[in-house]
Amino acid sequence: MAGPVGPGGALETVAGSVQHTTTGLTASVVLRRGDLRLDVDLAVAAGDVTAVLGPNGAGKTTLLRALAGLQPLDAGRIVLDGTVLDDPELGTFVPPDRRPVGVVFQDYRLFPHQSVLDNVAFGLRSRGWSRRRARLAATGWLERVGLEDRAGARTAELSGGQAQRVALARALATEPRLLLLDEPLSALDASSRATTRRELRRHLDAWPGVRVVVTHDPFEAAALASHLVVVEEGRVVQSGTLSEISARPRSPWVADLVGVNLLRGQAAGDRVVVEGGLVLSVPGAGAAAAGGASVPGGGIEVFAVVHPRAVALHRQAPEGSPRNVWAGTAAALDREGDRVRVQVGGPSPIVAEVTTAAVTELGLADGGPVWVSVKATEVTVHPV
Amino acid sequence: MTTMASRTRSGTLVVAVMMAVAAACGSGSSTRPSATSPPVTLGVFAASSLTEAFTDIGRRYAKAVPGTKAELDFESSSDLARKINDGAPADVFVSADEPNMDKVVSAGNAAAPKIVSRNRLQLLVAKGNPKHFTGLADLEHPDVLFVLCAPEVPCGRLGARALRKAGVVAEPASLEANVKAVVSKVTLGEADAGIVYVTDVLASGASAEGVDIADAADADLEALYPAAVVRQSTHPDDAHRFIDFVLSPEGQGVLARFGFRGP
Amino acid sequence: MRARRARRRLSVVVVAPAVLGATFLVLPLVGLLWRAPWHSLVDDLTSPEARTALRLSLVTSLGATLVAACLGIPLAWVLARATFPGRRLVRAMALLPLVLPPVVGGVALLLAFGRRGLLGAWLLDWFGIRLPFTTAGAIVAEAFVAMPFLVITAEAAFRNVDRRYEDAARTLGARPATVFRRVTLPLVAPALVAGAVLGWARALGEFGATITFAGNAPGRTQTVPLEVFLALESGRSGVAISLSLVLLVVCLGVLVGLRERWLGPSARAEP
Numbered sequence: 007m008a009g010p011v012g013p014g015g016a017l018e019t020v021a022g023s024v025q026h027t028t029t030g031l032t033a034s035v036v037l038r039r040g041d042l043r044l045d046v047d048l049a050v051a052a053g054d055v056t057a058v059l060g061p062n063g064a065g066k067t068t069l070l071r072a073l074a075g076l077q078p079l080d081a082g083r084i085v086l087d088g089t090v091l092d093d094p095e096l097g098t099f100v101p102p103d104r105r106p107v108g109v110v111f112q113d114y115r116l117f118p119h120q121s122v123l124d125n126v127a128f129g130l131r132s133r134g135w136s137r138r139r140a141r142l143a144a145t146g147w148l149e150r151v152g153l154e155d156r157a158g159a160r161t162a163e164l165s166g167g168q169a170q171r172v173a174l175a176r177a178l179a180t181e182p183r184l185l186l187l188d189e190p191l192s193a194l195d196a197s198s199r200a201t202t203r204r205e206l207r208r209h210l211d212a213w214p215g216v217r218v219v220v221t222h223d224p225f226e227a228a229a230l231a232s233h234l235v236v237v238e239e240g241r242v243v244q245s246g247t248l249s250e251i252s253a254r255p256r257s258p259w260v261a262d263l264v265g266v267n268l269l270r271g272q273a274a275g276d277r278v279v280v281e282g283g284l285v286l287s288v289p290g291a292g293a294a295a296a297g298g299a300s301v302p303g304g305g306i307e308v309f310a311v312v313h314p315r316a317v318a319l320h321r322q323a324p325e326g327s328p329r330n331v332w333a334g335t336a337a338a339l340d341r342e343g344d345r346v347r348v349q350v351g352g353p354s355p356i357v358a359e360v361t362t363a364a365v366t367e368l369g370l371a372d373g374g375p376v377w378v379s380v381k382a383t384e385v386t387v388h389p390v
Numbered sequence: 391m392t393t394m395a396s397r398t399r400s401g402t403l404v405v406a407v408m409m410a411v412a413a414a415c416g417s418g419s420s421t422r423p424s425a426t427s428p429p430v431t432l433g434v435f436a437a438s439s440l441t442e443a444f445t446d447i448g449r450r451y452a453k454a455v456p457g458t459k460a461e462l463d464f465e466s467s468s469d470l471a472r473k474i475n476d477g478a479p480a481d482v483f484v485s486a487d488e489p490n491m492d493k494v495v496s497a498g499n500a501a502a503p504k505i506v507s508r509n510r511l512q513l514l515v516a517k518g519n520p521k522h523f524t525g526l527a528d529l530e531h532p533d534v535l536f537v538l539c540a541p542e543v544p545c546g547r548l549g550a551r552a553l554r555k556a557g558v559v560a561e562p563a564s565l566e567a568n569v570k571a572v573v574s575k576v577t578l579g580e581a582d583a584g585i586v587y588v589t590d591v592l593a594s595g596a597s598a599e600g601v602d603i604a605d606a607a608d609a610d611l612e613a614l615y616p617a618a619v620v621r622q623s624t625h626p627d628d629a630h631r632f633i634d635f636v637l638s639p640e641g642q643g644v645l646a647r648f649g650f651r652g653p
Numbered sequence: 654m655r656a657r658r659a660r661r662r663l664s665v666v667v668v669a670p671a672v673l674g675a676t677f678l679v680l681p682l683v684g685l686l687w688r689a690p691w692h693s694l695v696d697d698l699t700s701p702e703a704r705t706a707l708r709l710s711l712v713t714s715l716g717a718t719l720v721a722a723c724l725g726i727p728l729a730w731v732l733a734r735a736t737f738p739g740r741r742l743v744r745a746m747a748l749l750p751l752v753l754p755p756v757v758g759g760v761a762l763l764l765a766f767g768r769r770g771l772l773g774a775w776l777l778d779w780f781g782i783r784l785p786f787t788t789a790g791a792i793v794a795e796a797f798v799a800m801p802f803l804v805i806t807a808e809a810a811f812r813n814v815d816r817r818y819e820d821a822a823r824t825l826g827a828r829p830a831t832v833f834r835r836v837t838l839p840l841v842a843p844a845l846v847a848g849a850v851l852g853w854a855r856a857l858g859e860f861g862a863t864i865t866f867a868g869n870a871p872g873r874t875q876t877v878p879l880e881v882f883l884a885l886e887s888g889r890s891g892v893a894i895s896l897s898l899v900l901l902v903v904c905l906g907v908l909v910g911l912r913e914r915w916l917g918p919s920a921r922a923e924p
Contacts, residue, residue, distance in 0.1 A: 103829075563870060
């Protein structure tokens with residue numbers, strides 16, 4: 007899903023150096039706010055969705071506010087489609103109302119004193135459009151998010167998912183070049199989260215321009231974006247696709263949260279069929295997958311999550327208690343203190359975390375065969 | 391559980407109530423004045439125009455009759471009459487005109503008023519008389535702002551009568567609540583002139599000056615000051631003594647010094 | 654079972670003074686109703702003096718509320734949003750008329766806006782505008798006492814407005830002025846209305862500042878409170894009580910109508 011890297015396209019960021027482009031977003035955000043010191047470089051091509059992932063207090067929201075223009079930079083630069091939005095050194099600052107940036111806030115912030123339609127029309131009216139014209143366009147946007155029948159409703163009457171869609175329509179109505187979403191799903195309850203996430207993905211895909219999603223939930227990040235940037239304590243600690251990040255987590259938080267094995271597959275009954283053909287026996291998988299998208303042929307789209315420490319390695323096929331067992335080849339060994347992360351290749355690649363002693367004991371070597379076992383109870387199933 | 395707190399609360403309440411009761415009981419006793427008994431305080435309700443003169447008289451009275459004190463309340467006669475009829479604790483009422491005294495007498499709250507002084511009207515103007523007032527007729531000038539007392543106040547009634555008598559057709563900018571308010575408006579420079587008493591002009595000292603009114607000496611434009619003992623007085627004998635003091639040579643001397651005329 | 658026992662716990666120590674307090678406040682109003690001249694009420698109120706005073710009071714109180722709003726709301730905005738040296742002092746001054754004796758206020762107004770006042774002399778010399786002894790002067794005096802109500806409620810409202818809505822509006826492309834007009838103002842409007850109504854009621858009842866600054870002239874500056882005072886003096890207590898009743902009903906109506914808005918500004922906060 008990453009945009010093509012071609013002439014004029016965005017370039018992958020390397021910490022400290024940011025290349026200027028004529029489309030897309032390139033930002034070097036440096037600012038201090040209270041105890042937080044933010045220093046993040048970001049580059050997103052037009053048509054791309056990037057998720058900024060990090061724990062609470064990492065500075066994600068501040069980053070978003072800086073991109074929106076609600077928080078001026080102390081140093082650095084923000085360039086969108088070749089236009090400089092903020093550059094303290096040059097003395098340039100484009101206020102938020104003049105930036106082609108749309109924001110969907112975590113708490114939606116629909117104006118309580120206006121109807122749904124007028125909320126969506128707000129941005130257009132602020133541009134000087136006549137009420138009739140703005141309302142006409144707003145109706146179109148509401149149709150696109152499937153809420154044209156709620157046009158006259160008051161914002162307080164909407165459900166969480168509906169409010170989110172209205173907030174999205176409102177932001178998109180002004181046809182911004184950069185769309186920022188702040189924790190778009192966190193305000194929803196668990197049951198509607200999965201369905202809303204899918205719909206949001208659909209709407210985001212249908213719209214060109216740069217999209218940045220800020221979240222602390224890796225599932226949200228993985229579901230909505232192709233490219234992840236992990237921010238902790240105001241700094242970028244890692245960036246890449248989800249599998250790249252999981253494979254080599256570079257901080258304890260990432261390791262804990264994202265450094266799990268996220269295996270995409272389909273759940274039905276007591277089994278999960280993982281991409282690549284691996285079949286995991288997980289009692290209750292089908293039930294745990296409730297709310298996820300159904301696939302033709304039965305089954306529900308899921309992430310099967312297994313922590314690397316729960317992945318056991320053996321020289322020979324183990325026997326005994328109910329486990330999932332399969333053979334694979336040990337590839338890349340990653341040492342971290344006295345723990346080693348072993349990437350096990352095979353139909354469905356998986357990462358195991360074992361002690362250095364175990365590595366010696368198992369005689370693991372690059373490319374050597376190894377047996378993998380995972381207890382059924384160690385697999386958690388999440389609907390997509 | 392809360393007994394400790396409620397006990398403290400009850401205790402505080404009891405003390406507070408006791409203190410209130412003690413304070414209420416502490417004041418007001420009616421005994422004959424003597425060197426050893428507590429001093430008698432007379433409540434004297436007097437018209438505003440008597441302010442300066444009666445303040446001096448009050449001081450002298452306290453010296454002349456040991457064991458007594460005069461507490462003076464200066465307001466417009468109409469206000470005072472109303473208060474007395476409503477039961478205010480006054481001992482002596484000195485009004486600036488007979489109608490207001492009649493209000494009190496006919497309500498049965500005073501009897502046998504005696505005239506203790508007289509006063510005449512005068513036009514009060516700014517120091518130096520910059521607008522060159524010569525009499526009431528000048529008040530008709532369109533640029534002039536003048537004030538009167540409200541019609542219920544003696545000075546206002548007389549002032550309106552004086553204007554009618556002089557054939558002056560002019561509307562005052564304001565009808566003040568008492569004669570001292572008229573003085574203030576002129577001395578502050580808000581009004582060019584005001585109809586007050588001669589005594590008020592004298593009392594205003596250097597801040598203003600007076601212009602004579604042609605018919606001021608006429609009987610129907612003269613202010614008469616009746617004084618009477620109020621029915622609800624707790625010291626009627628002392629009250630009479632006060633009025634006698636006002637009529638005495640010493641009292642009349644004070645009044646004359648302030649510009650009043652004899653009864 | 655427990656709920657019933659809890660309700661009975663209201664101690665006499667608190668209830669007794671509370672009842673006294675309520676009586677203290679209610680009794681004078683009851684007295685007014687008791688002694689009201691019901692039989693001549695209509696005549697009293699339709700007498701020429703009463704009608705003039707009522708009409709004048711309506712004009713001056715509405716004018717005063719308008720002046721207080723036009724000056725007080727921007728002031729409240731500045732106090733709520735800007736930081737500058739002396740801000741606390743300015744806020745204290747804006748609230749001064751609340752505690753200042755009205756007559757003192759009237760004298761102060763004279764010294765400022767009177768014919769020889771700081772500003773008044775200039776107004777007179779340059780524009781020929783005179784305020785004392787005029788209806789405009791009565792409006793000024795009433796505006797003086799009404800303004801604190803508007804400033805307090807407006808400042809609190811502006812403080813409590815959720816900045817997040819304003820941020821959202823700006824990201825949608827609304828300039829600061831547009832944000833104020835289309836988002837902030839509608840959100841604070843209920844509070845502003847409450848403040849204005851309260852200010853209006855206060856302006857309606859003002860006496861001391863009016864009579865001192867504007868004077869007392871029927872039809873020009875003799876508002877209802879002044880008419881009540883003078884009617885009382887001249888023995889026309891019927892008119893005095895009747896007009897007092899009118900003021901009482903109006904003020905009660907205002908307070909009952911406002912209820913939570915004034916007594917609990919946070920109770921009805923915007924969502």
